[in-house]
Amino acid sequence: MAPPQRSRTSTLACAFLTLLNDRLSESLIFPLLPFLLAGFSSDGRILGLLAGSYALAQFSFTPLIGALSDHLGRRPVIAGCVGGSVLGLGLFALTLSIDWSSIPWAAGSALPLGLLFLGRLVDGVSGGTAATASAALADITPPEKRAKAFGLIGVAFGLGFILGPAMGGLLGRINVILPLMIAVGIAVLNLVLVLAVLPETHPPEARLPLPRRRDLQPFSQLARVFSNPQVRRLCAAFFLFFLGFSGFTAVLVLYFKQAFDWGPGLAGAAFLVVGLVATVVQGGLIGPLVKRFGEWRLSLAGLGFVIAGCLLVALADRGNATTLVFNGVGLLALGTGLVTPCLRSLVSRRLDDSGQGAALGSLQGLQSLAGFIGPPLGGLAFETISWRSPLWLGIALMLGVVALVAGGLPNRSVKSG
Template identity: 75%
Template sequence: MRLSRPSTSLCAFVTLLNDRLGESIVFPLLPYLLASFTSNGRTLGLLAGSYAIAQFAFTPLIGALSDRYGRRPVIAACVAGSVLGLGLFAITVSINWHALPWAAGGTIPLALLFGARLIDGVSGGTAATAGAVLADISSPENRAKAFGLIGVAFGLGFILGPAFGGLLAGINVTLPVWAATGFALLNLGLVLGLLPETHPPEARRALPRKRDLNPLSALQRVFSNPQVRRLCAAFFLFFLAFNGFTAVLVLYFKQAFNWGPGLATTAFLVVGVVATVVQGGLIGPLVQRFGEWRLTLAGLGFVIAGCLLIPLATLDNAPRVVFSAVAILALGTGLVTPCLRALVSRRLDTDGQGAALGSLQGLQSLGSFIGPPLAGLAYDLLGQRSPFWLGIVVLGGVAVLVAGGLNSGNQNTESRAI
């Protein structure tokens, strides 16, 4: 029997929205929130990447726990962790640490900020578990429609987060973090009050072996498959490059153009709108017309073009050039991400789909962890524009890997999509 009452879908939707909203509110404001503690790119990059590494390490365990003990307690624990992480971050950036002699030097507040980001990242398995709830309550023929809620929630999160973040930051730069904490608290109340258990005891599975929960083991298995090795390497390097230069993007806007939180968050709002339109409505017809290979390469070209435009902007034309550049970046990313996933999927038989596509999420998280600190280091040591030039080089390598995968792969993959 499937529990399909509206409160279940509502709780899953709000949980998915909270997962994206908290990150999309905080991330564009990090340089402004850190201004009292540090202004270097290395610290910003590490702080941006810490969320991703925690999510990478713990998401497999959270998924296994939800299969073993049920969805409701796992979602409740994860959302509570989100409340704790965001709340700790909000408290830390709201305290006047300079008035506390024993906290001189910024070590204590920075440690608390890293702890908050790690707690929030560990709790980041909510999206997968909320997706499992939607699968539990949907019949097979309606599952695609139910999963459409995931795309809607993520799209809204990427749009509403920067929009509300920029609006509230105009009042006080710490206010958006408190708003994100409040929404997570509302999410927790809905889960505790309305969400039923959708995974019955008879369907539960024992916890897997420890080595099966090791995310690195899953990556090793997928890279041992010659059919998808090049494409998986391309997927990892794409997110390493993209999340690298986007991690220092707002810091660059702040220091190069003297932008405040309003303009910086507007840039991310443009990204959210364009990416949502591309992935929500355009990607299907475009794939039917051009195929995944061509769209992946075209998307990489768009990302490279956007990455090239940003360091060429000047004080006089910065808003016009930057907003155009981030729109091009969003268009490219909206094409590359789903198409590259589809290319990997096409190369695999049915039995290998779940593990390999799950590994792609791990590769994305790992790239999102490694890229930002490297970009921050380059920003400090090689100059403000260096992360963009280095990103272009890595993206060029991604294009070579994808093109090589086309030449060495099954040729009828592309012909079917033409």
């Protein structure tokens, strides 16, 4: 039975703001990290570790958060995760606001860096909000409409891509700490809204007992989902997609700078195109497209767009860079906007309703693991092989994803459209 319209609207609003907050907490901080760390360390290895600590913590704890949402319900878990985001962002902002040189016993010590890592780790631990919000969307949406509902994830991703770097760049000119304060304020607003209006979407009769402790370890959780023949290929495709995507996007701005001598203006405009296209596709087009073509065909088409986009960006030179790169990143955004909600929906539809939280938590865990492994691999290829090699590596991985998805031709129980 469909939930009342008011309850559904409240759930959609809370899920959207939760997903947006999750994305903003990352997109606001990441472009500013070199400037924020200037007073503590200029070591690139420290920067890389701090940037990757969020994804590592998210990967480690997402299975537990997904299982808790199946056991306790979505509302308390989302509230706890958003509260953790408030604490993590707040600690990060507070640490950067303190003049540590004026504190004799702390000046020159590792304490400030330790607190920064702790803030990022706390925020990453609470990063299971995306999986739990996705499970709440699955609770209130019939299976055949879940790809459209999961498009909210892409809208939040796109808006975060637009708002995060833009807010960070503009407000950072006034005060480099100001964007962090705005991020904390958004997280507090998110928490108030969740506590005030979010209904419980997972009824008590559908609750599951907590798995054994060993089954809550992230690799055990992933092993279990990969042991399910219904979703094994799709989960592998999901992981490889984000491994390739995070690998080449991590060095994309550096590639623009080295290959084309682009400054932050052109590079920022390219990411603005990505955000706008992803928002339009997943916010307005994904529902009608799924209705007409089905998730399986759209996944393959989206992968084709991603491969074409990577080719255009990799083949660009200084003479045609503006045309090829902007068309290329537009295709990348279009393809990603189709692939991610459709793959999530295909996995969700192949499982029964009782385990949606754990299953979608596993997908979030796969994305986090790929987000932790992909950027160092992309950076290593960039430095040791060639500037364009992360894009060629991404194309190779996308071809592997095509093979996995194509081999998962929908059976009678999971129609293609």
